[in-house]
Amino acid sequence: MREDAWSxxxxxxxxxxxRADLETLFETADGFVNRPGSVPKSLTDRIVATAFFExxxxxxxxxxxxxxxxxxxxxxxxxxxxxxxxxxxxxxTIRMLESYSDLIVMRHPSEGAALLASEVSDVxxxxxxxxxxHHPSQAMLDLYTIRKLKGGVDGLxxxxxxxxxxxxxxxxxxxxxxxYDPKSVYxxxxxxxRLRNEVRNxxxxxxxxxxxxxxxxxILDKVDVIYMxxxxxxxxxxxxEYEKVKGSxxxxxxxxxxxxxxxxxxxLPRTNExxxxxxxxxxxxxxxxxxxxxxxxxxLLHLVLGxxxx
Ligand code: NCD
Numbered sequence: 001m002r003e004d005a006w007s008x009x010x011x012x013x014x015x016x017x018x019r020a021d022l023e024t025l026f027e028t029a030d031g032f033v034n035r036p037g038s039v040p041k042s043l044t045d046r047i048v049a050t051a052f053f054e055x056x057x058x059x060x061x062x063x064x065x066x067x068x069x070x071x072x073x074x075x076x077x078x079x080x081x082x083x084x085x086x087x088x089x090x091x092x093t094i095r096m097l098e099s100y101s102d103l104i105v106m107r108h109p110s111e112g113a114a115l116l117a118s119e120v121s122d123v124x125x126x127x128x129x130x131x132x133x134h135h136p137s138q139a140m141l142d143l144y145t146i147r148k149l150k151g152g153v154d155g156l157x158x159x160x161x162x163x164x165x166x167x168x169x170x171x172x173x174x175x176x177x178x179x180y181d182p183k184s185v186y187x188x189x190x191x192x193x194r195l196r197n198e199v200r201n202x203x204x205x206x207x208x209x210x211x212x213x214x215x216x217x218x219i220l221d222k223v224d225v226i227y228m229x230x231x232x233x234x235x236x237x238x239x240x241e242y243e244k245v246k247g248s249x250x251x252x253x254x255x256x257x258x259x260x261x262x263x264x265x266x267x268l269p270r271t272n273e274x275x276x277x278x279x280x281x282x283x284x285x286x287x288x289x290x291x292x293x294x295x296x297x298x299x300l301l302h303l304v305l306g307x308x309x310x
Contacts, residue, residue: 006303010118011126014136014172015202019179026144028299029292039298041071042306049101051077051093052128053084053108058268058290059128059137063105066297070306075101091120098123103305106130109234124304132166132235133199138267139172141296143180145289146225149263153180156224160185161216162249162273165193166232169267173227174199178206186219187212190248192241193231216249220258226251226283228266228274253277265289 005021017025032039048067052060064074077097079085084093090113097104098121106117111131118125129135146153158177164170164187177185187195187210194212195203203210213219228251236242251264252275263285266274270286278284 006300008124009304010114010124011136011300011304012114012118013127013134014139014176014179017136017179022140022143022176022179025140025296025299025303026147028303029144029295032295032298033292039069040302040306042302043067043070043072046072046103046305047075047101048072048301048305049075049077049097049104050128051079051097051104051106053079053090053106053113054129056107056128058293059107059135060105062290062293063126063128063137063297063301065294066301069294070298070301072102072301072305090116094121094125097121103301126300126304129168132168132196132232133171135168135172135267137293137297137300138169139176140300141289141293142169142173142227142265142267143176144296145265145285145292146263148292149285149288150224153177153182155181155183157184157219157222158182158186158225158227159188159216159219159223160227160229161188161251162229163193163231163245164189164195164199164229166235167229167267170227170229171195171199171202174203174208174210175206178203178208182208184223185210186223188214188216188219188249190214190245192245193248216251216255217258220255220262221260223259223262226259226262226264228264228270228286230266230269230271230273247272249273251275251278253281256281256283259283 094117103124105126107128108130113130114127266286
């Protein structure tokens with residue numbers, strides 16, 4: 001076990017963690033899933049702060065749930081009723097939270113916001129998503145879900161479908177996959193939603209081989225994992241560009257009839273790219289994926305702030 005990689009550390013990007021670090025996280029999460037009665041109250045007397053400057057359901061609430069299950073107390077900054085509205089800077093806001101809490105989970109629309117926070121804060125910062133590239137705990141729970149449902153991450157064939165341009169979940173998932181040995185990684189998206197250069201360059205640098213396609217159909221019966229993303233409407237610099245790609249891909253029960261036992265992952269929320277009729281298929285794994293966010297985030301908080309993080 002390499003707890004030292006985690007203890008007291010910021011969690012800003014999955015790029016900062018090795019495969020061995022991820023395995024430590026996953027084994028810790030396994031312990032919580034397999035023996036729920038033995039979850040340690042390792043966060044007793046700790047205060048976890050959440051500060052979400054963008055909407056969130058799963059990330060904020062599953063971090064809060066994870067913290068509460070381990071005995072911590074949770075305080076929440078709601079930017080829309082806080083001094084952020086009066087123009088308080090991010091660094092002042094983080095300095096305040098740092099003095100009230102032992103760890104801050106934050107989300108922000110600007111890339112680099114979590115790094116900035118980590119520079120002004122002495123307590124660990126956990127990035128719950130900033131900008132269009134990093135959402136480390138999501139990528140960790142995505143990999144954990146695959147490991148649980150498919151028995152491992154190596155040797156599988158993946159397709160990432162949809163908004164690979166602006167979805168930080170897609171970029172972070174690719175960065176996570178690069179730590180493993182996938183058999184093939186396809187990206188399927190319309191022209192306007194292809195990878196940005198900074199992500200493409202990072203994927204290349206990490207040595208992850210990807211193949212970009214226009215169409216899902218030819219590979220549907222060849223993949224083990226379908227990773228979907230919603231079009232990140234709010235991140236388009238120009239609404240006209242969004243209009244061009246709106247509704248450009250959709251998975252439903254009929255489309256999936258060609259897929260064998262591929263699991264469908266989606267970080268959620270879904271809009272219209274993932275039809276509700278998929279929910280009843282054995283392929284649908286996104287609700288389980290969201291559920292597994294709790295043990296993965298429990299393990300993360302335990303390793304960063306638990307016994308050894310004191
Ligand atoms: C994602 C995000 O915020 O990047 N949400 C999440 O954490 N599950 C995905 C999205 O908003 O599309």
